[in-house]
Amino acid sequence: MASFVAQTAPPSATVRFDKPTLFDVPISNNGGRCRFVIYKKNIERLVAVESPKVLGGLKSEAYLALNPQGLMPLLALPDGTSLPESQVIAAYLADKYRDEGASFDLPTPELRAADMLVQRIHDQYVAPIQGAMYKEMEIAQRAKAIERLAFQLDVLNRLVKGPFVAGDHLGLADAALFPTLAFCRFILPQYFGWEDLFVQRQQLGQYWAAIEADPAGAKVISEIEGGLQQWKDSGRWEERGIVEQVAQKEYRWSY
């Protein structure tokens, strides 16, 4: 258990943390972005990770008082500050714990811009449509989103310099991108008939290999894949009608 006390009312006045606490679950790709920074910096002793369930879940009064969006990840700080949004949390952790473990600093304005662009494309164009891989939705909407997802993966493939997003230096775009690729890699070949994600996207493939060879990267990948495997075992894609939709060949599903 994390070292904090949660009571019920009024939530904003009663939840206090004695160390920074990341609310998140292993399958979360947005959370994986923050967990990667924590693992690369070896700051597990300084930053706790807890499930939103300890506050009653994402839509509980106590959690909504900390993040009105009802989404994870969320970083709660001992001074009462709540930081939602994975980009903000990852950047805060990299900055706050600048002197611990790995650095996410990039040496030139051009590399920083390249890193920021990939974060922007991920957050603006990929994250909003990732649900097409695993959420319930109308068939035409799903097919359109899968087409857009393929397009955005192609865009990202051209932007990744290799081996990391901005070349030889690790940046925060690396933390953002691979957890979402873990979803794509697990789901698109199994449920949408794609061949290996990286056959047509070799820059992304090289990037994935570099992250997978990193112990912190491998740890986040295995957390996410473990969660996806649980979804698979529980029959998520059949239950939500996704398998049935993808069987309808008047739509294109693989790219």
Ligand SMILES: N[C@@H](CCC(=O)N[C@@H](CS)C(=O)NCC(=O)O)C(=O)O
């Ligand atoms: N823009 C947010 C997105 C957060 C988000 O969508 N989180 C997902 C998990 S990865 C979530 O909380 N889903 C639960 C829900 O939609 O109820 C971020 O980057 O943190």
